[in-house]
Amino acid sequence: MIRSALRSFVAAALLAGCVCTAQDPRGAILGRVTDQSGAVIPGVAVRATHVQTGVSAAATTNQSGNFSLPFLTPGVYRIAAELAGFKRFVREGVEVRVSDAVELEIAMELGAIAETVEVSAETPLLETAHASLGQVVDQRRVLELPQRAGNPMELTLLAPGVVNTTNLRLRGPTAPEALSDISAEGTGRFSTEFQIDGISNTVNDRGRDYSRIAFSPPATAVREFKIETSPYDASVGHTSGSLVNVSTASGTNELHAQAYYWAKNSAFDAPNFFNNKAGTKKTVSQNHRYGAAAGGPVYLPRLYDGRNRSFWHYAYEGNKWGVPQTNTNTVPAAAQREGNFSELLRVGSQYQIYDPATIAAAAGGRFSRQPVPGNVIPRSRLDPLGVKLAALYPLPNVAGTADGRNNHFLAFSGRQNYYSHMVRFDQAFSENHRLFVRTHYGYFQNNNQLDNFNSPVTAAIINQIKRGVALDDVIVLRPSLVLNIRYGLSNADFLERRGSRGTDLAALGFSPNLTRLIDGRFATLPRVQAGGYTQIARWQDGDGGSSGLTHSFLGAFTWLRGSHNLKFGADYRVYRTFANRFSESTSPYLVFPNTYTRGPLDNSPAAAIGQELASMLFGVPGGSMAYTASFAMQDQFVGLYIHDDLKVSSRLTVNVGLRWELETPMTERFDRLSAGFAGTVSNPIEAQARANYARSPIPEIRPENFRVPGGLTWVRQDGLGRSPFRGEKNNFAPRIGLAFRLTPKTTLRAGYGIFHDSIGVSKTGAIQTGFSQSTPIQASLDNGLTYVATNANPLPNGLLAPLGPRGGLTTNLNQSLEFYNYHRTHPYSQRWSLNIQRLLPGQFLAEATYVGSRGTRLGVDREMNPIPAQYLSTSPVRDQATIDYLSFSLPSPFFGIDPIYGRNISRGALLRPFPQFGGITMQDDPIGYTWYHSLGG
Incomplete structure (x- = not known):
């Protein structure tokens, strides 16, 4: 290939x-x-x-x-x-x-x-050569319009039809997801192609299901850029219909230099509404942005005078942010850390804590528990590690709600630093040969990312490193034939390190059975979630790093023949993404449930707060610990096109072109990918499960009808290739447009085109079920009759081994699965537009535009293991009877087959088509579609 x-x-x-x-x-x-x-x-x-x-x-x-x-x-x-x-x-x-x-x-x-x-004469404002729609953002706007943290890419929102689809406060140069998260004339999120000097500026550096901008250049490095929302030129590809292309600044015959400094200090800010309401001080912060740029001819006294042929340009920008952060948290009161929840009981009886050790069988197949007297856990019952984990929370510092929520307010200034450089050299060898080379570098560090409590221990330190190069050569072979060759590389690294790395888990209270599972050099505080209480020690993607790399090769000619302005060429790219993350390998993720501390019955409504913290103090854990596989993904993209701008007459130009695209199915260097789901094949545990079921069947399923089919498949197994989907080779994209000058001051333009979106590495994450393996923390396997896991020893049976294909159809029993539709196809959009331009006195241009778009074969995630519809409620309000019916606990036919299964199973789980698994998601099933229409001027 x-x-x-x-x-x-x-x-x-x-x-x-x-x-x-x-x-x-x-x-x-x-x-x-x-x-x-x-x-x-x-x-x-x-x-x-x-x-x-x-x-x-x-x-x-x-x-x-x-x-x-x-x-x-x-x-x-x-x-x-x-x-x-x-x-x-x-x-x-x-x-x-x-x-x-x-x-x-x-x-x-x-x-x-x-x-x-x-x-x-003025430069013509009427567009008479093509039908494409877009907006140019010139250098004056780039330098003078306000931008968040000096990010010129934020100005893409100036183009008609472009809307922001994320939090505007995130659109700084260090938030590439937010910069890429726009919709243009009906396209989906993350579907716009971003380029710098015609070189792809998108990567997938974290294995997500979307591409993102690799680098946002300093404003002084941008000559101008254009947002094309309806490009009917066949050279445009790898997008569902929109393109942002940045042209970088170059030197001139005169030496020019500039420097600037911008500052924002909270000393000049008034307290906001929330400060006044909470009676708190305003957040102290300082933001500093500074930079310099210079450019001119290459000039070496007595050696070389580069005027009219050799030029250089350099731009630098530094950002030091004191990012104001205000967190309203929920933390345990001092008494609650010692097991005293009596204050909650004074608020209402619904806050009663129940003793997980007092379970007994109740009528109707339910289980009951006894209340903790006075809502005070006896000291003898307090788990030592649970007490230490509760002590990681700060004490309340504001009143909060009656039941103690929102009782901690913290205002602080986070520290973020970002530096970026861009250098460009241009050389004109002659009128017939011009070349430029460009390189860029960016570095970002965030010292307290995701920290709710402004503590270096519970924070995660995040770094981004961005690199890129571009080379462009234009050669005039003869007056009517011009060759352009381009190469570029875009790279973005995303690194993360938790502040608690090196934690002595044994000293904290974890047993040797757990600590032997973890490399002590990388051990961290466990991530802790206790219901409504604020989470401790969060992470973004987990310790380790990931990287995205895009190679772009373009070869192209121009051929003017009669009234035909012909263009045809090739666009070849290699997309790669790498990751080595170990988020849940450095400590367990402890999620304390209210499953065993609510009552009086096991299906009684849970309290709004308190019962999960009680589980922590009782030593009844939940959550998981996982081994996360690394990956090295790649695909290749080829686009071939031919396009003709035909000058039919002095008033009419017709644009017509055809593009063909091939995106090779993505592969992983060591074939560490799951590939699909075999839904009709008998699972190896079926025989034993059917025998167990026959001893205690339910009326809904006769014993002879009980089946246990299905399981995961992998690449390079059972005749499959190296990719989790097969790809396609018939992605043709016709484009047509016309520009007709109705009068010397009026132009009518119309166009239609098809655009194929990507499903490769730039838009698709790796599904590595079986290579990545999560082990659930299960305190009890029999609804709390007995407990097998404690806080200190949450995984008494160790970790499930990642077996990959060796696990066969039994991979992830009793857990969720996800896979790609093997027959998935490329989404595509059809776009059409009608535009009228009128030149007004004073060189003003008025225009009216209609744009329509139809998205087809859009990926939709589908649940493949639902409870059959006939057992679900049609009531518009909460149907407790149906909830009780489906959650009713029954003897599990899988108990004893694998340690992952408990003694009981809910009726709803047993009714699923694949009862041995949890949720099963088919990702990106190409059944979605959209319609879009807009009218504007």
């Missing part, structure tokens, strides 16, 4: 290419040259000179009088046209913008070439 993709790329690079495409970070000038009678003039030399750099690009009109100057760096140009027998034509001030095509009509006058006709 790799060799085939490379052959496709090389063939396209040699045989085809692209003009200044919508996926290119530069612009183009094109047009037609005529004489005063309107007759076309072939052989005219047309030259565009960048005013600030002096770099020129040249073309010659063909037999149809047409010319094309592609791959022009954004900026202001001087246009000159000359031919013997005609006066020299000069037009000043033609501005070229990113991914733009400026169309000029040049009328030459008869006369001597020594004579010059100078034309002074």
Whole structure:
């Protein structure tokens, strides 16, 4: 597959290419040259000179009088046209913008070439060369408009049809998920392609089900960027219909430098509403953003003068944030840490704590427990480790609610630092050969991420490291044929380390049976969750690191032939993501339930708070501990396209193109992937389970009808390949558009296109069930009649071994499963639009636009192990009878087959089609669809 993709790329690079495409970070000038009678003039030399750099690009009109100057760096140009027998034509001030095509009509006058006709006119505002829709954000807006933490990518929201789909407060340069989380003209979240200088700027660096921006450049490094919301150019791909392309700043013939400093200090802030309401002080914080940028010609005295050909540009930005954080927490009162919950009982009897050691059989198959006298746990019953865990909480410092919730308020300033650099060098070897190279680096550190209590012990330290390079070469092979070759790499590393690394778990009170399961060098405080009380020692992705890496290769030509402006070329990419995380391998995740401390019956409503903390103090744990497999994922992407901008007449341009995309199914370096679910195959435990069931059947299922089918499958097993889904090879994407000049000041534009979204590494996480293995912490296997796990020894039988394919169909018994639909297909969107532009006096442009979109084959997660519908309630209100019916405890036919099963099972679980498992989720089943319509100006 790799060799085939490379052959496709090389063939396209040699045989085809692209003009200044919508996926290119530069612009183009094109047009037609005529004489005063309107007759076309072939052989005219047309030259565009960048005013600030002096770099020129040249073309010659063909037999149809047409010319094309592609791959022009954004900026202001001087246009000159000359031919013997005609006066020299000069037009000043033609501005070229990113991914733009400026169309000029040049009328030459008869006369001597020594004579010059100078034309002074505004750059045309009407878009007459294409039907694509979008918004350019120029350098002035980038530098002057307010941005969160100096993040220019936030300005994508200026484009019509683009909406934010996340918390606006998160849209800083160090929150790439938030920056990528937009929707453009009906596309789904995380479906926009982001590029810098035409190079992919997206990675999947954490194995999530979405791609994200790899790097947000400093504002002073951005020349301008464009958000294309309906790009009908066939060169645009790897997106469901929208593209953001950043053009970076380059040096000029003059040396320019700038420096800036921005500060925000809470001393100038007034207390907010919540400060006033709680009677607390405002959060103390200081934010500092500073940077510098410089650029100019490469100049070495007496050695080299690079004016008009060699340029450099460097930009730096530093950010030091004192991030204001206000946390309202719920913590145990001093008396509760010692087992005294009597204050809760004064609030209401629903807060009664029940003794987990007093269980007895009750009527109707239920179990009962006795209340703890006075809601005070005897000191002799307090678990030593439970008391130590409760002591990790700070004491209350505000009144909170009557039952003690929201009784701790903390305002503090977190520390975050971010630094970014970008360097670019440009070289114009001649009018026919131009090259640039760029590199960037960014570093971020957050010292108290996810810390509810501002403690270095319970915090997680997070780092991001971002790197990238780009190389772009433009060669004019002959006046009508231009070659562009591009390579780029985008990389983002995401590292995390918990502040409690190196914790002595034995000294804390855990038994040798647990501590032997953990490498002491990486041991951390356990993550603790006790119902409504605030969680202790959270993490984001877990200790360790993950990384995303994207290679981009593009080869393209422009070929101007008659009235045809042909573009055809190849886009080849390699997406990789790596992870080595051990979040639940460094300590158990303790989730204390109210299962054994509520009553009087086991199905009685739970208290709003208190009973989970009582479980901690009684030493009745829940939760899990897991081994998380590492992974190294990869897929390859190839896009081939041909596109023609046909100049039908001076008033009508038709854009027509076809794109084909191939995304190889993702693979893992060592084949550590589960692949699917065999739903009709008998599970190996079925015979014993059926025999057990026959001894105590239920009326709903006759013994002969009781089945235990299904189980996981893996890649490279049973005839499957290396991928969890097969992929497809017929992703063709036609594009068509037209731009028609109704009058000299009015243009009508319309377009239609199909866009295929990705299902590869950039959008798909690794499912490694069987290679990653979670072991549940189960205090009791018989509804509390006996207890087998304690706080100190939560896993008496050790950890379940990750067996991978060796576990066969018995993998994850009594636990949840997830898998991809093996026959999943690429989602795609159809987009169509109609746009009218009218040029008004004073160089104002008014426009009205309609955009429609239809999303098809969108991935939907489906539950494959539901309780059959005939047993569910149709009541619009809580149906306690149905709840009691489905939760009724029955003898488990799986008890004794595997230690993971308890003595009892609920009726609802027994009625599932695959009763040996919990929830079973088929991810990304391609059955979803959307409709979108918008009208605006």
